Amino acid sequence: MINRGLFGGGAAHLGKSARTRARLMDAAVRLFARDGFEAASVNEIARLADVANGTFYVHFRDKDAIGSEVALAIARNVTRQLDEAMAGVDDAVDRTSMATRRFIDLACSEPDWGHALLRALWTFRGLRESVVGPLRSDLQRGVDQGVFDVEIDDMLIDTFASMVMGGLFARLAGDSGADAGARVAELQLRMLGVPAERARAAAWRTLEPVALRLAPLPPTG
Amino acid sequence: MINRGLFGGGAAHLGKSARTRARLMDAAVRLFARDGFEAASVNEIARLADVANGTFYVHFRDKDAIGSEVALAIARNVTRQLDEAMAGVDDAVDRTSMATRRFIDLACSEPDWGHALLRALWTFRGLRESVVGPLRSDLQRGVDQGVFDVEIDDMLIDTFASMVMGGLFARLAGDSGADAGARVAELQLRMLGVPAERARAAAWRTLEPVALRLAPLPPTG
Amino acid sequence: MINRGLFGGGAAHLGKSARTRARLMDAAVRLFARDGFEAASVNEIARLADVANGTFYVHFRDKDAIGSEVALAIARNVTRQLDEAMAGVDDAVDRTSMATRRFIDLACSEPDWGHALLRALWTFRGLRESVVGPLRSDLQRGVDQGVFDVEIDDMLIDTFASMVMGGLFARLAGDSGADAGARVAELQLRMLGVPAERARAAAWRTLEPVALRLAPLPPTG
Amino acid sequence: MINRGLFGGGAAHLGKSARTRARLMDAAVRLFARDGFEAASVNEIARLADVANGTFYVHFRDKDAIGSEVALAIARNVTRQLDEAMAGVDDAVDRTSMATRRFIDLACSEPDWGHALLRALWTFRGLRESVVGPLRSDLQRGVDQGVFDVEIDDMLIDTFASMVMGGLFARLAGDSGADAGARVAELQLRMLGVPAERARAAAWRTLEPVALRLAPLPPTG
């Protein structure tokens, strides 16, 4: 499983075509993370994936296509793992802080993916909704449980999401250590109306580590 | 002063060379905002500025040069105006919420500039520091005045800044109206430990409108 | 027999391989007519024929092969039908005007074929000879019968053929109606020395309509 | 004036830009004639013109642009020279036969141009009208003078034009000699109702030779 890339790993047991496709996506993630979407060239993606440049176009219509596909795949995987990690957690305070911390941890466990995700959230506006969507229900739950004292509106969601992205950015840039997520979560809880003491306690609670794993990707469009 | 652009307006009384330079920067801002830095081409900047493409290189060493110059100029102007707008305000709560609201309002008063600034803050990491720097002292002042109950560290600053950027983004994208700044400021104050009532009152206080004005730009070597 | 294409129709009762081949030729005709030979791609021909692209090369050595094969098949079919339609007609004036009119009508009865034929006559020089060849004997017959007062040389044949093609082109382009063939035939007869009155009468005589039918195509090695 | 090309010759005294442009057009004509429009590549045009490939796009938006520009320029020049050559000729029989013969001679005096013109007439439908347009008045003149006994309609014009193109084609293909034009003209006159004797006499009258010359081209588009 060494160096096979995350998509490649997931597609190992699939057909040859799916593996080539996965290799291209892995290569794209690496280059998008290193150079940014614009600066990454199709030819280099193909070279890194070890296929002819024409092969790229067998699998993707153009660079945009692989861009959004990669973004979507990452987002889907991250949110799915997030869901799994939070299954069985009922307390809104815990859910909220875990979501932030887990999200950042997951995205940072594979920095290429983290970078790609961050850029994608910036570039493909639609992604934000898919990532942020589930959040809304957790916040509402907190209000219902009487622990969040805040009005839930779009601006709150956006702001909450921005805080997460800021934390992720800081981690990926190396400006902060592994506790960035906890700190951000604490600040979020305070913002939501959780008393300072409880916010700190909840946000810094020890969390067993998880790593980003990838299930096989169904080929998309 | 009609449609002369913000740099152009400031440089109106200077020599011809300075005006050409200003026109180039105005054109660059427009294109950076619309297409992003990578996608904006030197030729198009020159065309929009109504000069020959070769003229560009009389004034700027290369494309990167005009990029950082524009970013820096915008940042400097925004912070300077922010400073002026807040002169005489002592209360940390007021200063903090005003900073956020004014910043967003200023950046949105000229959407091209706002977009360019947002992109620049993303691209040129250094800018953030220059824009965010003054903030730290306001936060510290709040702690000293006993109104902020929070530890001031890099993560707090980053998070605070991310919230502002999120609000700016939402405004520019048209996802929210003119009150985005107030809402963000309110949430920030809550996060900083200001009681909910006071946070709301302070953040939504009426603010007389200001517009972004630009002073002449000193030529940069 | 619905929409099965002309080759396809003729090959319906043959083996699967022959039907695949026929489908490829039908697809090729469509695309050659629409886009021209150069612009039509093998992949698109295959897609339109509903076979894998590799299958193309099972049936044709290369793109040129299907090009000349299609051209030849069309030319053969058109001339054969022309022959049949004129069997039993002895008068050279009638034969000549019928040839022109029938040729145009046949080629227009299936516009894709007409376009493909026109293009092919332009591209594959040799085709012209095979289509035009029989003409020479009709012209000679007219001289022998004393109704054509003209010297028969290559330039005459070429000119005669050009007039037919001009008429076909005008019909296919929609620049003229169903009587284009008659008008061209009339002008040809005048050119050949037939008195104006008789030329008009012969050329505009009512012609019962025929449609292009295709006999099965013998596989070509 | 050796090997400077026809556009190049005309542009010799103009600015450098116009000369480069002319060199590109000369190269394009050569390649269009040799390989056809589709098969000629922009890179090869540039190489033949002895400029960098990027330079092509300084002067033409794309391959289509130089294609229609070249076609238009040739057509304009040919028709202008035709006009000049026929100034002072009043008799419709003479005008008509001269037009056909001169046109073919001109187009063949520079075979590259002839081929390009022929292809262009085929490809750019609009050209035909501009070349053929003046013809209509000559035909009408013949009717008015009582020498042409024919109805003038679109089909007649089209047929007449097709005959010219057929003759040009035969000449360029080497299928016929210098007298192709005269033969075609003779056949045309017969078609128009001119008695055979007179048609032959008029069409074969000696014509002093002319060569295709080019005036400087005003830059287009």
Place this chain on the structure above:
DNA sequence: AATGAATGAGTTTTCATTCAT
């Protein structure tokens, strides 16, 4: 026979940058 992924040379096109005028 049929498949369809893979190839890679070739095409169009863009663009930051230079330089003679």
Place this chain on the structure above:
DNA sequence: CATGAATGAAAACTCATTCAT
């Protein structure tokens, strides 16, 4: 200072053709 034609490397994308299955 200003010009704008010229550059050429590099990008995106196409496509006839091959080949293992």
